[in-house]
Amino acid sequence: MSRLDESERELNVLGSLNGALHSILGDDDRVVVLGEDLLDPYGGAFKVTRGLSDAYPDRVLTTPISEAGFTGVAVGMAMRGLRPVVEIMFGDFLMLAADQLLNHASKYTWMYEGKVDVPLVVRTPMGGRRGYGPTHSQSIEKHFIGMPGLVVVAPSVFHDPGALLRTAVVDDDRPVLFVENKLMYARPLRRIQGGRVGDMAARVDDARYPTVTLSYDDFRDADVTLVAYGGMAELAARAAERLLLDDEVVCEIVLPSSLNPLDLTPVRQSLARSGRLVVCEEAAPIASWGSEMIARVSAEAFDLLEAAPVKVAARNLPIANTRDLERAILPQESDIVAAVTRAIGSHTTPVHLAG
């Protein structure tokens, strides 16, 4: 089977990532792709690697079910000048390779005083809403954002996922965990053109892994800043649209693609207009990326806050298989709307009653 056809590649996140891998392998013979079930005609569990092994049979390696082992092998390859891309079939399995990321990949460059680089990319699909149950639906990137030396990147449909992947593989000499929300694969890209996407004005900063900021009011004013990443980006955008139409609440949406390191600048810029922060993530809520965001904003930008920050996250439970329970556990559009309403309703200054 060949690569995804042109129209598919143009349209959705899967095509963007697949096309990027094809072109990266074609451009750079240091690139090696490793993971379970990658070979054509199967082409990977989510088909992100479809067509790669037919085109580059020597550099696309299907692996045994050994996440720690093949991630460790990729670390060694990276230390000797290759640029390996590892696929972990489900993000949930990343814990099996956690020691390789914590005690090996993320340590070597600094620990060895710059004597080696580890230009490794570990890509993995995260997230639920597909009925895969407790061990195939999680968003566990939060457990990896606190590792010094490990970059964590998560594109959304408002980013160019393939371009971010190319940057991580070809231009970044650090180990990168590249998080792909699995529901996003089939979603069309929301391309920013002429500073706009749909009805929203859009800004993209010039960071290596850019932050996209979206505004329904051309960045003049906003009631609330919604911060989200990955698969929550579209949910935040839909909630923002509903809030605008139903309640005339103006949201700005800030979408970082670099979860670690985290540049607070775009969030601060938006908070200067809104004064209210709602952070959205699909992960379980304790010690999460959203917790870190709220902690940092509270500590570093307290003067910008007019109300207590609000976090939208999953319930603090495993993720159920059956549809209604999974829906009740994972954050929904309505949860974001409710959080925004709560943020608007909570004031740090007394409300003056009429009369």
Next chain:
Amino acid sequence: MTDPTTERSPKARFDSLSGSVDERLYSQMTLIRQFEERLLQLFEGGELFGTTHCCIGQEADAVGILNHLDERDIVFSNHRCHGHFLVYGDRPELLMAEMMGKAGGLVGGRGGSQHICYHGFHSNGVQGGIVPNAVGMAMAEKLKGTGGMAVVFLGDGTLGQGVVYEALNLASLWSAPVLFVIEDNQWAQSTPVEKELAGDMVARGRAFGIRSGEITSTDASEIYAHFADIVASVRETGRPRFEVVHTYRLCHHSKSDDKRPREQVEARRVGDPVPLLARRLDPSVVARLDAEAGRRVTEAEEHARSLPFPDPSTLEDSLVSAR
């Protein structure tokens, strides 16, 4: 000053030394032994900080294996890495400075005893995880066509780690030019091998279709001869090898934590590789090599003492390499 032709090649350096093979092996072993004895004195005197894991009793493995490697090759060692490094790099002053936590140490004091890097030599402190790293490095050399190979050192205790078997499987599946050396010193920290390891060590390698063998020896010459063909066959076939060296650790696991039966340790002193080899040499040669190594250790210590401690303002340096 280092010689650029031998700086990265243990084999070239070994070949450039004068004297018989036994004399050259002895000169390296007495350096390792005296270096580690000095370390232990410095710890006792409160002059070293942290911890260290000496290889006293196992020196014959380092000299017997690593002198077969050249400038293309890679070594991945573990917490007990001093002997391996001193054979690979022959730079006691850099290791001593690292042990003292000095700028100018192997990795500027960031790694200490068990996290070091020098050209193709690396060590890390978590058991097992280095094994797939070494396989990946060997694979990279194979894909690049450099002719290089990797040697990774693990112990009997590390055979308890699951990732080791993932790495053996991958190395065999993908034909990685890597030599797995299991230094079976009979003790995993304070746990005797019979309480931590079931079954057969050599069969572990064979189960993965890897040519595997073993040697019970603390005789450096014997180990050196034994590994000549093994290293050559990894290079020629591009296939992994798995070799167990049954040896014994005559010192504690780390610093002064030895609770092993004294009579067992004493009984094993007969196999101490340093006097074992010395008995075959001319006493005057032994005296000269001992003195020379002692002088180098003293110079290493003096050099390390003369260096400054790293400046905390350099903490953010080397987040990516200086390439």
